[in-house]
Amino acid sequence: MARHRQRLDPDFEIAIDDLSHDGRGVGRREGKAVFVSGALPGERVRARQTAKNRHFDEAVAFEVIEASPDRVAPRCAHFGTCGGCALQHLDEAKQIEAKARVLAENLARIGHVEPREWFAPIRDAQWGYRRKGRLSVRWVEKKGKALVGFREQDPRFVADLSECHTVIPALGRRIPALSALVESLDGRRTIPQIEFIAGDGALDGGTPREGGVLALVFRHLEPLSDGDRERLLAFARREAVAVFLQPGGIDSVVPLWPEQVDLHFDLGAADIGADVGVRLQFRPLDFIQVNAGLNRQMIARAIDLLQPAPGDRVLDLFCGLGNFTLPIARRGFEVVGVEGDAGLVARARQNAEANGLPNARFFAADLTKDLAGEPWLRDGFDRLLLDPPRAGAAEVLAQLPLKAIPRIVYVSCHPGSLARDAGFLVKERGYTLLGAGVMDMFPHTAHVESIAVFERR
Incomplete structure (x- = not known):
């Protein structure tokens, strides 16, 4: 038919x-x-x-x-076509107000809860903030042109970008050069994406420079020709960026140039309320918070809300590289971090050792599964911090011995799952939602990041 x-x-x-x-x-x-x-x-x-x-x-x-x-007038000429931003036409102060309304509506409609206090929003740089992400790549045969950018509002298409104001400037100004580079490659039809990540380190062990180091990971579906490798190598040296190749899965990533890249970000002593800061090393495809300035404020807010007392033991779930775990440990508390990605756990342990923090221990566990056999679950904890993915933390919350934990801080990247879990904690586990508020991790997008604190009644 x-x-x-x-x-x-x-x-x-x-x-x-x-x-x-x-x-x-x-x-x-x-x-x-x-x-x-x-x-x-x-x-x-x-x-x-x-x-x-x-x-x-x-x-x-x-x-x-x-x-x-x-x-307001959008800053970017591609706004309205590119799907990377949704709110550039709305005044920045009104954007965060709109996100706060989304959080409030979700808590009321899904969780049937309301916090005693609404926290003032956490905000930082509004432009040039995004230090991690993925650019889509498409070779358009009819135009003889390579498109490098985010997906359009119609996700079937890749936006033809000449600039981007939300990514870090080191990447935003190089998008046309990346398009020209892909066009020059023999394998241009077989490169679907370029991932980017930036840190505070330096290339080839040199002195850290202003703006840190930018790393690009080229995914290629077929082996690259010798000529393509030479063209990528020349681009890396000319632009002073680290280039990695990814012929297969995550574990297939290898450096093209330079052979050694120092990828890390620093959290200063003042950022975490300690005498000494911490340094977190990462790999090119690891998860890190995209907005460095907002991340520092978020960590400070989370520790402040957690209110750990001397002698308290803290459980940090979905801990990643130790973004919260290590700052809490630096403050002198015993912390257990749990994460489902074994690679991230391995690097979290390395970070704890490199920072001289034996009071931070890490375990790998799928927090959506049965945890009855996990050794860390038998330990007693006085504080709980969660930073789950979009799906939330329903499965793990149902298994934790919450009666022994008087205070919970929940960092959320999806207001709907936070609202559902808040309803569970308040209605079924005897907690009070003391406070909640939004954090503008992704300005000019509709993404809502938030933080909430619960206390046992």
């Missing part, structure tokens, strides 16, 4: 009443909700329908008839 293309309505005018969780304006047309990209609450726009669904429609605004006083 032939498949007919969905018939879309002609362009239409619509009033926008709200902002959705993904940064689109929300209006109603003939009683049906319409999500409109590029529109803000309080505006009237002309929109073009892009999708029709049973319960809602989708559209994109192409003309603003009545503008919101909160509308």
Whole structure:
């Protein structure tokens, strides 16, 4: 049977009443909700329908008839096409207010809880902050051009970027050079992505320079020719960036140039409230928090909310490289960090040893599975810190001996899973939600990062 293309309505005018969780304006047309990209609450726009669904429609605004006083001119010429940002057209102060509303609505609607106190938002650099991410790559045969950038709002396509203002400047200004580099390669059809990560270190063991070191990981689906390796090597030396090759999975990553790269980030003594700071070494594909300045403030806020007392033992779940674990240990507390990625656990242990912190111990465990046999779970803890992925921490919270833990700090990258877990802690485990607030880890995007603190009643 032939498949007919969905018939879309002609362009239409619509009033926008709200902002959705993904940064689109929300209006109603003939009683049906319409999500409109590029529109803000309080505006009237002309929109073009892009999708029709049973319960809602989708559209994109192409003309603003009545503008919101909160509308600003986007800094980036690619805004509206590139899917990397959703809120550049909204005043920065209003962006964080919108994220705070998303958190409050999720806590109320999903968790049926409200904090006693709303914390002031944590904010840092609004531009040039992103030090880790993935650029998609696509060779367009008809145009004879390589596209290097984030996915478009329509994720089937790669945005043709000439600049990016949210990534660190060392990467943002090199995007055209990366496109030209890929175009010059024999294997340009077989390179799907370039991952980037930046640290405070230096190339080839040299003196750390301002802005640190930028590492690029080129994923290639077929072996590279000798000529391609030479072109990548020349680019690395000319641009003074570290280049890695990834022919297969995560464990296949190898350096092209230089052979030794010092990738680390420092947390100063003042950042963590200690006499001495800590240094965390990482590998090119390891997870680190993308916003360095916000991360330092987040760690300070988490430790302050945790309120560990002398002699307390702290459990840090989903600990990664030890982003929270090591600063807490530097403050003199005994800390156990647990993480599902065995590679991250190995490097966390190396970081603890390198920083002289025997009071920080690390274990590898899948925190979504049965933990009955885990030795660390039999230890007693006085404080709990969680920084789970988007899915949240429901499985591990159901297994922990929470009656013995009077205080919990929960760092969240998804307000829906935080709300669900907050409802569990309050309704079923006897905790009070003392406070919650948002952290602007990803300015100009709709991503909502938050922190909450719970205390046993």
